[in-house]
Amino acid sequence: MIIVMSPEATEQQIEAVVKKIQEYGCDANISRGVERTLIGAIGDERRINQETIDAMQGVEQSMHIVKPYKIVTREWHKENTVIDISGVPLGGNTVQVIAGPCSVETQPQMDAAAHYVKAAGCRLMRGGAFKPRTSPYAFQGKGVEGLEMFRRAADAEGLPIVTELMDVRMLETFMEWNVDVIQIGTRNMQNFDLLKEVGRVNKPVILKRGMSATISEWLMAAEYIAAGGNHNIIFCERGIRTFETAYRNVLDVTAIPVLKRETHLPVIVDPSHAGGKAWMVPALARAAVAAGADGLLVEMHPVPCDAWCDADQALSPEELQQLMRELAGVAQVIGRDI
Ligand code: PEP
Ligand code: MN
Numbered sequence: 001m002i003i004v005m006s007p008e009a010t011e012q013q014i015e016a017v018v019k020k021i022q023e024y025g026c027d028a029n030i031s032r033g034v035e036r037t038l039i040g041a042i043g044d045e046r047r048i049n050q051e052t053i054d055a056m057q058g059v060e061q062s063m064h065i066v067k068p069y070k071i072v073t074r075e076w077h078k079e080n081t082v083i084d085i086s087g088v089p090l091g092g093n094t095v096q097v098i099a100g101p102c103s104v105e106t107q108p109q110m111d112a113a114a115h116y117v118k119a120a121g122c123r124l125m126r127g128g129a130f131k132p133r134t135s136p137y138a139f140q141g142k143g144v145e146g147l148e149m150f151r152r153a154a155d156a157e158g159l160p161i162v163t164e165l166m167d168v169r170m171l172e173t174f175m176e177w178n179v180d181v182i183q184i185g186t187r188n189m190q191n192f193d194l195l196k197e198v199g200r201v202n203k204p205v206i207l208k209r210g211m212s213a214t215i216s217e218w219l220m221a222a223e224y225i226a227a228g229g230n231h232n233i234i235f236c237e238r239g240i241r242t243f244e245t246a247y248r249n250v251l252d253v254t255a256i257p258v259l260k261r262e263t264h265l266p267v268i269v270d271p272s273h274a275g276g277k278a279w280m281v282p283a284l285a286r287a288a289v290a291a292g293a294d295g296l297l298v299e300m301h302p303v304p305c306d307a308w309c310d311a312d313q314a315l316s317p318e319e320l321q322q323l324m325r326e327l328a329g330v331a332q333v334i335g336r337d338i
Contacts, residue, residue: 001026001041001048006060009037013058020056024048036060046070067262069219071226072233077264083204083232086160086180088123090204090234091266095331095338096295098162098268099320100126101302102310103139104146110153112302116317118157120324121338124181125150125159126297130166131309132187139308147177162206162297168197175201186211186238186273189221199228206297208236208270211249215258222265235259235267236297237288239274248276248313251284256291268295272313278304281315282323289330289338298323 003017017039018028026043041048045066053062067073082091090096099122101113110127117125129146131139142149147163154161160180165171166188174182181204188194189210198205205225209218222233237256239249251274259267271284285296301307301314315323324338331338 001045001050001053001062001064003039003041003053003062004060005037005039005058007035009058009060013056014039017053017056017059020053021048067219068216069223071231072219072222072263072265074262074264079264081231081264081266083234083266085124085204088160090124090268091294093336095289095293095327095336096124096268097122097298097324097327097338098124098126098295099298099300099315100162101307102272102299102314103128103131103308104142104150104163105308107149107152109302110149111156113300114153114157114159116300116302116320118159120300120317120320122320122324123159124162125154125157126162126183126299128164128183128309130164130170132164132166132185133309144173144177147173147179151177165194165198168194171197171201175203179203181206181234183236184208189213189218192221192224195221195224196228199225199230201230202232203230204232204234205230206234206236206268208238209240209252209255211239211241213240215255215262218259219262222263231265233265234295235263235265236270237267237274237293238270238297247274247280249274251275251287253287253291256288256293260292266294267292268297269293270297272297272299272310272315276313278313278315278319281313282319282326285323286326286330289327289336290334292334296327 021028021041026041029040031038104127131141162181164183183206186208242250269288299314300320304314
């Protein structure tokens with residue numbers, strides 16, 4: 001950390017800052033300029049509470065030199081991390097498309113969905129059994145019964161499953177049903193107690209971006225999971241809230257290269273919740289792959305207009321097939337496959 005003292009700072013104030021740095025277990029290096037004195041804190045600067053330093057008399061500003069996130073940062077881990085999802089690699093050269101309905105509805109719906117996901121060439125399936133709905137009166141998901149239906153349908157096609165965990169009390173049940181990837185939804189990105197708990201299990205986690213979370217808040221949320229020992233984290237950009245109302249959310253394509261630079265962990269994109277309309281999904285999906293996304297999370301329903309949740313944004317099975325063909329072309333151009 002570098003601490004810039006104000007031009008009027010007194011010797012006693014400089015000494016007080018040095019003493020405080022030493023209390024945190026760091027060494028202080030004083031550099032006296034013509035106008036200002038700079039103090040460098042050497043050692044594990046993450047131990048230093050920046051707010052405490054900023055509040056000290058004579059301090060103009062302070063800056064951290066190392067990133068506040070240590071496990072998820074690319075700083076100490078240069079290579080891309082490839083996550084093994086029950087035999088399917090995510091984060092390598094192959095772009096993985098995770099497709100399936102917004103929510104688990106019935107066994108025939110899930111059986112048909114699994115069949116179409118597989119037929120389109122996708123290797124992973126999504127579906128929510130516990131749904132975070134804006135209204136408490138809207139369909140809340142089939143719950144544990146939904147997990148059972150999902151597992152049965154996906155197993156018949158040999159597809160690992162991705163499903164959202166909202167309540168930490170359900171974690172054991174998710175483990176019993178052998179959920180392959182735990183999804184943490186946008187509304188729970190900063191539910192720190194939930195993040196700590198999924199940090200303790202050895203299951204891949206998709207961490208969706210909070211609807212108005214900054215990149216740094218998102219990375220710190222991932223660090224919560226990583227700090228518990230679970231490093232199998234996949235970031236999912238799903239659009240952010242802005243002033244625009246012409247579409248559900250704004251897909252932040254910039255987040256893809258920025259995250260790929262900041263972290264070694266895989267980054268995927270959910271074009272369905274970003275656009276909110278099925279017709280927007282192909283364009284957003286192509287943009288995401290072109291920008292370097294390692295995968296996509298796409299909503300597809302056997303009969304979109306019958307979907308119990310997010311009917312407007314679900315692709316039909318034919319549209320998913322068509323999208324997979326288009327994405328193969330985009331992936332090829334950038335030296336990847338699908
Ligand atoms: C979902 O993927 O089912 C979902 C609810 O998405 P989000 O958390 O991004 O709104
Ligand atoms: Mn949905």
